[in-house]
Amino acid sequence: MPNSVHQNKQFSTSDSDLLTEVMAARRDVRGNRFLTDPLAQSDIDQIFAAALMAPSVGFSQPWEFVSITKAETRQQIADSFFVENEKAKALFKAGKFEAGKLEQYQQLKLEGIIETPLNIAVFYNPEKGPVLGQTSMPEMGRYSVVCAVQNMWLKARSLNIGMGWVSILDPKKVKRILNAPPERELIAYLCVGKVDKFYDKPELETLKWQARKEIDQVIVAENYQSRSI
Numbered sequence: 001m002p003n004s005v006h007q008n009k010q011f012s013t014s015d016s017d018l019l020t021e022v023m024a025a026r027r028d029v030r031g032n033r034f035l036t037d038p039l040a041q042s043d044i045d046q047i048f049a050a051a052l053m054a055p056s057v058g059f060s061q062p063w064e065f066v067s068i069t070k071a072e073t074r075q076q077i078a079d080s081f082f083v084e085n086e087k088a089k090a091l092f093k094a095g096k097f098e099a100g101k102l103e104q105y106q107q108l109k110l111e112g113i114i115e116t117p118l119n120i121a122v123f124y125n126p127e128k129g130p131v132l133g134q135t136s137m138p139e140m141g142r143y144s145v146v147c148a149v150q151n152m153w154l155k156a157r158s159l160n161i162g163m164g165w166v167s168i169l170d171p172k173k174v175k176r177i178l179n180a181p182p183e184r185e186l187i188a189y190l191c192v193g194k195v196d197k198f199y200d201k202p203e204l205e206t207l208k209w210q211a212r213k214e215i216d217q218v219i220v221a222e223n224y225q226s227r228s229i
Contacts, residue, residue, distance in 0.1 A: 034193045062141045
């Protein structure tokens with residue numbers, strides 16, 4: 001917890017290695033891996049506490065979280081997912097993606113909205129006035145919320161709890177279902193629960209959906225003229 005951190009805290013090499021291990025083991029968990037077992041409230045509290053430790057532009061802390069456990073609410077969200085998922089399938093059928101992707105896509109269980117005991121809708125709540133550091137790049141507020149999501153993801157993994165980010169949703173429908181105020185913006189919809197196992201590698205990497213990029217593919221020295229694009 002923030003209050004327990006000592007001034008000028010220093011970490012050991014083993015601490016750093018453990019953090020790397022947690023980051024490397026983090027997975028976007030899909031519906032076929034989740035268990036319906038309840039979560040301990042103490043674990044849920046730790047996940048939310050981790051979110052509040054995230055950095056934010058101008059210390060604006062522009063995040064809000066809707067904790068969703070009622071079956072009827074989750075079913076409404078799931079219904080929205082299925083509608084959007086059919087639209088995504090149509091893109092594959094129309095040849096918008098490479099051959100064979102449709103078959104792979106249809107085999108994926110992309111969400112665990114119903115399976116998990118806890119869903120969390122993460123919203124961006126923008127400040128009404130100017131925010132330090134956000135005047136030139138207004139999207140920094142949204143990026144701050146994403147930082148909070150990453151903290152939650154890593155904390156959940158360290159507690160051996162799975163988390164899946166569902167992006168195949170209509171944000172307007174989700175807002176309407178959750179009675180969110182007009183100015184709130186949905187950033188993430190998370191499924192949280194215990195799992196039967198964590199994959200050694202991300203599922204999509206194992207399926208060769210996309211190859212993992214190497215460091216030399218994504219780091220540019222000084223400026224983009226230093227390499228061919």
